[in-house]
Amino acid sequence: MFTFYASSAPQITRSALSSDNSTKFYDANGHVISRLGSQNRDYVKSKKIPKTLKQAVVSIEDRRFYKHGGVDPIRIMGAAISNVTGSSLGLQGGSTLTQQLVKLSVFSTAASDRTLKRKAQEAWLAIKVERHYSKSQILEFYINKVYMGNGVYGMQTAAEFYYNKTLDHLTLPEFAMLAGMPQSPTLYNPYKYPKYATERRNEVLNAMVKNKVITEQQAQNAKNISVQRNLSKTHAKAKTSEKTSKYIDSYLKQTIEELHDKGYKTNSGLKVYTNLDLNAQKKLYNVANGTSSGIVYPSNRFQLGATLVNPNNGKVLAMQGGRKIKVAFGLNRAVQTGRSSGSTAKPIMDYGPAIQYLKYPTYQPVKDTPYTYAGSDKSVMDFDNKYQGTITMRKALVESRNIPAIRTLENVGVPRATKFLKNLGMSFSKPLELQNGIGLYISSEQLAASYAAFSNGGTYYKPYLIRKVTQVNGVTHKYHSQGKRAMSPATAFMITNMLKGVMTDSNGSGTAAKVSGLFEAGKTGTTQYPDDYINQVPSDSSMDSWFSGFTKNYSLAIWTGYDHQFKANSYISPTETTIAQQIYKSVMSYISQDKPNTDWTKPDDVVATTRGGQTEYYVAGYPGTVADNSSSQTTSGYTVDRGSDSSNTTVTQPRSNESSERSDRTTESSETPTTQEPSGDGSGNDNANSSSASSDSSAGGSSDTSNNTDNNTTPDNNAGTDTNGNQTNP
Template sequence: MSSNNTTRETRMSRNAERTPGPKKPRRNGWRLFRRILFIVVAVVVLGLLAGAGLFFYYAQSAPKVTQGALSSDTSTRVYDAKGNIISRLGAQNRSYVKSDNIPATLKKAVVSTEDRRFYKNDGVDPIRILGAAFANVSGSSLGMQGGSTLTQQLVKLSVFSTAASDRTLKRKAQEAWLALKVDHEYSKDQILEYYVNKVYMGNGVYGMETAAEYYYGTSLKKLGLPQLALLAGMPQSPTNYDPTTYPQYAKKRRDLVLSAMAKNNVITSAQATQAQATSIKAGLAKTHKTSGTSAKTTKVIDAYLKQVYAELKSKGYNTTTGGLKVHTNLDLDAQKKLYDIANGSSYISYPSSKFQVGSTIVEPNSGKVVAMLGGRKTGKVTFGLNRAVQTDRSSASTAKPLMDYGPAIEYLNYPTYEPVKDSAFTYPGTDKNLYDWDRQYQGTITMRKALYESRNIPAVRTLQNVGISKATDFLKGLGMSFDKTLTLQNGIGLYISTEQEAAAYAAFANGGTYYKPYLVSRVVTQDGKSHNYASTGKKAMSAATAFMITDMMKDVITNDNGSGTAAEISGLYQAGKTGTDSYPDDYADQVPDGATMDSWFTGYTKNYAVSVWTGYDKQFQAGHYVSESDTKIAQQIYKYEMSYLATKTTNSDWTAPSTVTETTQNNQKEYYVTGHPGTVGDTTATSQYGSTNTTSSSAYSSNNQVTTNSSSSHASTTESSSSKESANTEQKPSGGTGNDNNTNSTDTSSATTNKDDNS
């Protein structure tokens, strides 16, 4: 009895000990942990599934990778207008080497440098990716470790662009997918062979066999460990690791490769140390082996090619590793003719080998640049100064149709016989006088005569009437823009290139439409996509303006007093303008009378516009002036080139549009904008001494008045012309574009004299 009671009491006591106090939270904490873990795992799984889904989505749109793409070079091939290859940038020196002829040492160096697990991975290496991330963060990679396998690098070089802008998630996914396929379809030896032959090695060289020939003058099989280690490390930055240009960087890179090889146990530490002690210049060739496009052809097209690559770059193309097929507008025969005229002795007698030329040829109805010459006697320089596109030399009087007379017809409806005043002129707001080359005045003459004799004062007075703003608008329509506000001085000299001027004059040739000049017509990228390029014409002036300017510029060449008679080609319908830029007065006494800094001729037919600049690069150096007789060389170059071009096309004259009316003045055929004939004034030309100029074929009396019903006809008496010429006086000469080589700035001279040879 007592025993049972004791048992019950003991149980009650134990139960009492269990019930008091709160429950322990151990079980609830475990449940919370499991829930969090489940959520984390779920998120990770969902992330992996989403990532896998995105990966395969991108993979579906991946381009195809063929054996041809893997084994071919990634050079840029350039073709002329006929489809003939004229250059292979990066492929000139390429020699393919089979796997059996690739030294085992080079293979070990490449693998140690680019992908230590190359023979173990399947084209994509997750361990390498994680290792690269850790190594790059910790700084222990010695610059050798990257996330992409060697196979991925091969795919990138074969299929994709290497531009930084293309390093997107989509591109990386496609790259990885294709790397897996390549690794599955090709052996490791094949993949390594393709890589060794494809990588860019600097100086236009592709492939390590070609690099061995270029840098060392021999084949890979004959190179030692130090040289092979350098070649294996160069693809990361071929320009910076060029041993001939940056030996200090090249040595550092080579030594890192040797250290990586030792770490990978493919060479001993002793071998690495010995190779690192070898001079980086040991075995380098003094001359570099080249092949491919002939040296002669390369020199002929040098300036054109340079501009092609500039155009490609502006469009965002990679010309070194893009694998592009570039079709251009180059007429190789016209290019060769232009080159021969400038560099040969059978056409023109040049004053010296330093006398320079820049020229551009444009098709008026498309804007296609068919030829371009950047200089003459340039020696072994490749991609040197392209004088055809330089804009730091004054175009002198070739600016007059563009800035003065073209706008006068377009905005003021000047007829070709508009009376213009050739009399004493001082730039408004200054004490600076403007003179013509002969320092004489002809009084009131026609606009036609002022243009073909290239008189400066009438041109600047005409620009005053037009106004700088309107003239600038006219130039803008012809593709020209300027950093500084133009001035009256720019009416007799613009800082533009032969390419710009040829394209602008082409608008006169085709009836008033401007086409932006271009060299590249089509680009085929490595994925086979074709991108076509053309210039869209924009109306820059009326057909009347284009025709009337052309008709006046015919006389520049055909009139006995024209400034461009040396450019005349018998029977050819053509027009053009001369331009010569005199030295500033404070330097004029250091050169002979009549000497100039620059001489231009820009002319055209209905089929071609040709602009030519001649002069010296250093025009203020002793003896570097264009003599009076040599100012005609620009015209002669034009004449010989245009004579050749004329044989390739039909010869037809321009037809007056319906907006132009023909009239006769003093036995001279003249034109006016229909409805705006103007009133004929007294344009009998007289010199500053008051004598009558009897040589003026376009001088006529005030009795030859044109009858018109237009209420807006021009008053063209001497008095009203004088009033118009002084209407715009707010512009002050200041050098225009900031180059003081044209005419004279206000603080260095009291005279401006652009001389065109027309005596």
């Protein structure tokens, strides 16, 4: 079997052994956008590598390095006994230093590639390497190839990064620290994890004593020195900036996360081909960080998270995880799920399911009348603190009225709404509640992908950034998102048609986002401060502001707000709630210039009708309206059995030409959101709120972003409130 596997082993060359192990990232056009590690490495020849470092590496990695021929049977037996007995006994793993070099030079480090075949080929190639190269050369290759954390490859470069010194100026404890790092560069980072770095360094010193290259006293003296002593506060060999680095910061961070999720490591010489549209990414970055778009941000602390996807395949084309900050060292707000999405939840949790499961027409009568959650004294209100009586579903969605949304969700039922969301790729750790109908804890990536299903006629594609990975041995893995039917084409079309009005109707909440002449649809969302904090901010202020919109070519979702919304002057004023819309408008108008501008086509089973001068739609066979809150709801001419949590609806014989509407039932809920959704008329002042702007004008870009989210805003469930009872709003 060994012979069979070895016969198919890949070729190994001097170039592969000596080259850096950087991973290259490409955009959608095949252009290199980043190289992790290659630009940082300073290669050092064997004669310039200090003897102490060589001794440290051999002692901790392969004590019998100078005695074996690439594979060490004694070492393998020792490792096997150690594994069986559960005692390390000072023994090491079965792989020799030469085998480790082969693995780094030829094979993928993906967990899925840890097979018997791969180990056999690795052993055979290690024997070949030992036949062609001296021990000194092999050690030179290894010391120059290993990953040392922080985007640095090779121990010479690591010495300059961590100590601002060359190898020949390091001390014994510093040699020991570097020699121990390759096993786990992240865990043994002396800046971040000094305790683990100290333990590993001391382990190396003990191995050197056991290998008789230093004395017990030398080891003890070295152990007495802090592992953080002499660490550099500036990094001469930090990862160098490329032309595209500032633009792709957020996208690259998420790509690396996705790469790790697939079982790859970035220090394995990969070629990673992404779906990045670099022009769209640059535009998104510039709008977020520059002034050319004409958007006035209240301060540098004002943040955003945005994701752009292709609705026809799920490819993530661009991603912005913040502004005035380097996302690689902190939170990527494009994928955070700690902020409520406000009224952007209504199409995907309330009205979409109502059309899908209850066959609501776009002119379905819904009640905008006083509403209190069952079992509580919490009332649902709208931004204007008024009621409009019975209105159509279209009007309720266009103007983002909250009470009709909650009543609609109540009729649909949370279980069916949860099923609808699951079809859109969303799962939640705890059961959803009625108040989630006006606020879900989801990311801009999830929101953009869910609205994309409206755009393409009802198919959900899981968003993804990586389309292809090529390993050092030439093996290529391709990736794509398999489309899944999430809703009927009728549901997608009717929601899209209503969401157009959000941007075009004079009373629509998202008119500031409208791109003239472009066929598009979208939805706003804002969240209000909880009752116990409302007196500390202006009554019309918001915590979060969202906009999610789409064309047939793109779906773009944007969150705006402050990382620590309970700090002074960290609220969003009414005029600032339109910033998310302005970002959308600037980006969407730019990326749509050379794309076909086509409208959505009505599916065959959708019927158009005129009501009050407005073109409305219903699903064929359901020409009337559905009454509220009855196990046997009535439509004009038909009785509709709501039945169980099923997308099917049974139609029986016609009864009458009148529709009945009974009073809405209520559902038990312990928390109740207070609501706020201003109508954006597109003519609002773009200037920042004066109090916020004046106090934040000197704030640094990273002053408020060291933590992912403010501790006071982390929800312990998926409901419309967080652990402190902070209420979310549309």
